[in-house]
Every structure is written in C-alpha cells, then in structure tokens.
C-alpha cells in the first residue's frame with residue numbers, strides 16, 4: 248500500500264476516535280427548569296452566576312440580583328457571538344448540560360431557566376416583597392408580563408405570539424451577523440461538532456460565509472426577522488395599553504417588579520441591535536416614558552451598562568455602517584413578510 252493513503256487512513260481514524268471520545272465527554276441534554284437539588288456545583292459563595300455580557304437572559308438575572316442587592320460571584324462564559332463556544336466546554340457542561348446561560352447557583356445547587364431564576368431569587372432574598380406585589384391582581388399582572396418577557400423553548404420562532412422575549416433572537420440576527428464577522432470559522436465548527444442545537448452554529452456559519460451585508464437575501468432569515476418584528480409590534484401595543492391604565496411609572500403601578508426587569512432587557516436589546524427607533528415611535532408615548540424611567544434605575548447602570556463587551560459595540564457600529572451603505576438591507580428587514 249502507498250504511504251500517502253495509509254497516512255490519510257491513520258489520521259482519519261485518529262480524528263474519528265478523538266471525536267467519539269470528545270463527544271462522549273461533552274454530552275448535552277435539556278435540563279429541568281428551577282432548582283436542581285440533585286446537582287452539586289463547587290462554589291465559593293452562597294450565590295454564583297454563570298452568565299454572558301450580551302445574553303438577554305443573563306442581563307435579566309443580573310438586573311434582578313442588583314435590584315435585590317444580592318452579592319454574587321460572576322463567571323463570564325463566552326458564547327460564539329462574543330468569541331468562542333465556552334458554553335459547550337467540558338467544564339461548563341458540568342454546570343449546565345443544556346449548554347445555556349444563565350445558570351444561577353444557590354448554596355451549590357443550580358437553578359435553570361432565567362424566568363425561574365427571577366422568581367427563585369426574589370423568594371430567597373432578604374427582602375422577598377421587594378420585586379413582587381402583595382396585591383393578588385397586581386401579582387397576576389406581574390406574572391403575565393414575566394412570562395411575556397421570557398425566552399421560551401429551544402426554538403423561539405415557534406412561539407412568537409406567546410412572548411415578547413421570543414421575538415428577540417430573530418431581531419438580533421442582524422447584530423449576530425456583524426458580531427460573527429471577526430470570529431474564526433474554526434470556533435463555529437466546534438459548535439457544529441458538539442452543540443446540542445445544531446441549527447444555531449449552522450446559522451452562524453451561514454452568516455459568516457454569506458457576509459452580514461448579504462444575509463438578508465436568504466429567505467428564511469428575512470422571514471424570521473420580519474415575523475419577529477411584527478409579533479413584537481403586537482406585544483408592544485399591548486404594553487402601551489397596560490401602561491396607559493397603570494398609575495405608573497411601572498407595569499403594575501408604583502412598585503418596580505420582576506415584570507419590569509424582563510422588559511428592561513428587551514428594550515436594551517432593541518437599543519443595542521439598532522431597532523429602538525423602529526419600535527419607540529410617537530404612537531407609543533407611554534413606552535417612551537417607561538423606557539426612559541427604566542434607564543434611570545441604578546440596576547440598569549450596574550447590571551447592563553457596565554457589562555459592555557467589545558464585540559457588541561463593534562457589531563453595532565458595523566451594523567449601522569451596513570445600513571448606511573446598503574439601503575436594500577434596511578428595506579429587506581423592515582418590509583412585509585410577503586416581500
């Protein structure tokens with residue numbers, strides 16, 4: 248046998264063995280939401296948080312912890328859009344086999360799903376009434392808007408009508424497209440090999456190959472953006488009506504609650520992904536005032552503004568440049584789904 252085919256065969260076998268061993272070490276699976284007392288994570292402090300600066304759900308629990316004045320040890324976990332797939336590393340999979348952030352740890356046990364983390368942190372803080380109204384009607388209203396602000400399920404596009412939070416991944420696609428420009432392809436390939444939800448790394452690879460200024464030509468991407476935008480318009484019209492009836496300045500009235508935590512991070516994402524002017528029009532004066540009030544909370548400064556990441560600001564700059572130079576890009580993402 249020639250030496251070259253033999254070498255190729257040996258290298259291929261080694262790569263296959265490496266892949267199988269590594270895949271076995273990086274097993275991923277969905278995790279039950281809420282507190283998992285059967286899992287123990289080594290910790291140094293009563294409260295610890297695995298999070299990412301950009302991630303919407305991470306922002307939400309950071310704001311909640313800041314509002315409740317709960318001190319915690321933070322572990323920043325990179326996601327592909329901020330550099331690499333640290334969320335599918337062997338170390339992080341021991342913390343969350345679902346490979347998702349945020350993960351809140353209390354006394355060594357993880358709490359999965361950010362909406363469950365909000366409720367848990369509020370209940371276990373020194374001031375359980377701080378972010379939850381005592382009045383049952385107001386509490387119900389709060390819970391309704393906490394659900395509205397949640398990111399539900401692995402495929403957000405499947406439940407756009409159920410939650411304003413689910414519209415956010417689709418609306419963030421243009422920003423993801425620019426953020427991914429500087430991320431090496433090899434980092435994305437790691438996701439294709441080991442990510443539980445393969446469509447996510449596949450989407451990023453597509454953005455990378457097609458280029459941020461052209462990816463709106465891909466019909467499913469254009470459709471996802473447009474449908475997310477249309478669904479969010481409906482959620483915001485509902486919010487406008489609720490705020491008009493509330494005694495303000497918050498959703499349930501004078502008390503800032505978990506519902507406002509969820510909405511703060513949604514508006515923040517609209518700002519950082521360059522959508523804010525599209526949604527905060529004169530047609531929604533209540534929301535305009537509401538967003539201004541949200542930005543005055545000390546938690547907005549300490550849990551959001553201070554957690555900028557260079558890839559986010561660079562991505563936004565690049566997105567705005569693309570919109571200036573390629574008007575067709577802007578038209579495509581703001582046109583009707585049928586177009």
Ligand SMILES: N[C@@H](CCC(=O)N[C@@H](CS)C(=O)NCC(=O)O)C(=O)O
Nearest residue numbers: 302303304347348349360361362398
């Ligand atoms: N429903 C989950 C959603 C968690 C989620 O999708 N997290 C995103 C960041 S916001 C993530 O970890 N993405 C990493 C990836 O898909 O690779 C929650 O509310 O915690």
